Amino acid sequence: MELDQRKMRILQAIIDDYILTAAPVGSRSISKRADFNISSATIRNEMSDLEELGYLEQPHTSAGRIPSNKAYRLYVNQIMQRAQLSEQERRAIRAYFCARMDQVEGLVRQTATALSDITRYTAMVLPPQLNTVRIKHVQLVQLSSERALLVLVTDTGFIRDVMLRVPEGMTAYDLDRFSKYLNDSLRDMRLNQMAVDEVVHMGEEMGSQRAFFQSVMEALEHHIQANAQKIELSGATNILNYPEYSDMNKAKGFLAAIEGKDTLYQMLKKASTLEFSITIGEENEPEQLKECSVVTATYRIGNEPMGSFGIIGPTRMHYSRVLSILEYMQLSLSEALAGLLEQDQHE
Amino acid sequence: MELDQRKMRILQAIIDDYILTAAPVGSRSISKRADFNISSATIRNEMSDLEELGYLEQPHTSAGRIPSNKAYRLYVNQIMQRAQLSEQERRAIRAYFCARMDQVEGLVRQTATALSDITRYTAMVLPPQLNTVRIKHVQLVQLSSERALLVLVTDTGFIRDVMLRVPEGMTAYDLDRFSKYLNDSLRDMRLNQMAVDEVVHMGEEMGSQRAFFQSVMEALEHHIQANAQKIELSGATNILNYPEYSDMNKAKGFLAAIEGKDTLYQMLKKASTLEFSITIGEENEPEQLKECSVVTATYRIGNEPMGSFGIIGPTRMHYSRVLSILEYMQLSLSEALAGLLEQDQHE
């Protein structure tokens, strides 16, 4: 089952070639390479073995071979070596971050643009997740006699808002007092600490306005966490540059899968527990991404993992290059975020 | 130059047919229609005239004719009659709005989804513009020793935020006092009234903290208005269902033009002075939309025009249907918004 040295080298050569050209690789083109002096017939035998082992596939009898997903998996796990980014590429990446950003949102968007521009794949960024973040300010703003807006500001500079119905007879003054109370109680609390027992505990002190208080806390729980299911996307059409998506229907399927950002959100969310992740072809659950590979990385603020970002492309992907880019991007983004937030995040 | 009755009817028949089938229309297929009893030869003569006048084009000598942009323009201006929506269609549209929405953002998104689902074209919605809207609340929230977040809430329930640098030595208490002051001064003011002279006038009372005040007002002016250049897009891939975009490169061009939402924002912004607008082919400035038509409508809150929405599709578009849908949508959206904001908008 283990592949010997030579099979490994041949497989690598095939994968490298295929990643570059998208065309099935024949035995002769391998044997002609300077660093191989084996005849094409021998390569053919080896390739036949590799096919039997499930690493290669043949589109049809008289075509060359293409790597299987299993081959990519092996390649990623064992064969591939991290590519070095050229100084030029590093500079290109840094250039995206040097425009002074004064909002996290802009930074996130910039990251997505940079990623898709540089990799030429489709890029996605999950903005900093709020769970481990602290509340800086809570405010109830009266909009009309029946409606108020609950605004919440976190220490990372994110704001969220929820529209609420206010009970009959509640005045702007009441709401203001209420805001003060909420503010005093919740300030510097973490969003994921704001659990139900707290609600009950705090609710008891509220007396007559308890029902309203309850609805405020529910709104906080429901909306603020769920509502954040946004991701930043860039370069969705990059996929159209790759011949595997020259078929209209495939392209349509891919773009449709991406447009509803839900699936991507799920993937990024899941991936944000891992430093890096690579999922190849069938390993992706969404039906329409089963011919793609997804590579993601996680970024941090201080030590806290805050979100993740990644790219989607054909399984025939330049994995090593992408990984290097993600790695450098991870660094750049974490730095930029830290700079933006002036590092007042204490563990 | 004026077209006689018969030419008009023939042109309409050709356009109707072409909109439906996307295939060049021949003389025989027109003469066979029940409501025409003219021979194909006569139709041919008429078609030849129409071509000379610039209303028809021939892809090649032995093909039928297709309508020119000039023909669509004539069609839209004079021939077309407003289609009636079936009760079923109305119900379908209303269904999108019946899920109770408690945020404008959700409503905007829902509108875009509904539009693209029902028309099967690409839909875009410009969210309510803030210019004529009133400020309900302003708050400065300290994030770190050097940074604060300026949060602004409008009476339509929109929030905007800007990150600011705070001068050395300013305390949370100072910021709070500052917020109170801003709040008292700006509450119920309209965003577009908040002009420079006000800034100067108010700034004079500020004494030592005048510089900071200036930066706050500048931030308000710059960011809050410019930053809102977001539009909601839906059904971007719908265009791929139309044969005129079966060519990959065209499709790519279209999708790329749409991805950078700037152009669309400009178009919608411009269109939001008109109740309805239809631009056909070359009439669109963006190079890559010169083979498309764009139809937009404006929606209101109370009497105030607040934004616009529309669809993009091939020039061969079902104009009458689209217009009817937009019209009904305009009503539904304006109603939904009014309901959401409880009509406390006073002229």
Add this chain to the structure above:
DNA sequence: GGTTAGCACTCAACCGGGTAGAGTGCTAAC
């Protein structure tokens, strides 16, 4: 036993000719 040259075979892609069919333009008759 692994390696290699040689050869027959396979299959997609391309090319050219031939045909069908839709549609036109023109002319002559009504």
Add this chain to the structure above:
DNA sequence: GTTAGCACTCTACCCGGTTGAGTGCTAACC
């Protein structure tokens, strides 16, 4: 002014032949 008839044009499609890349197998070689 309208129409029938006819020659003409042009695309789309099918078909058969050819090319070329690549394989699998076999027999010989080291």
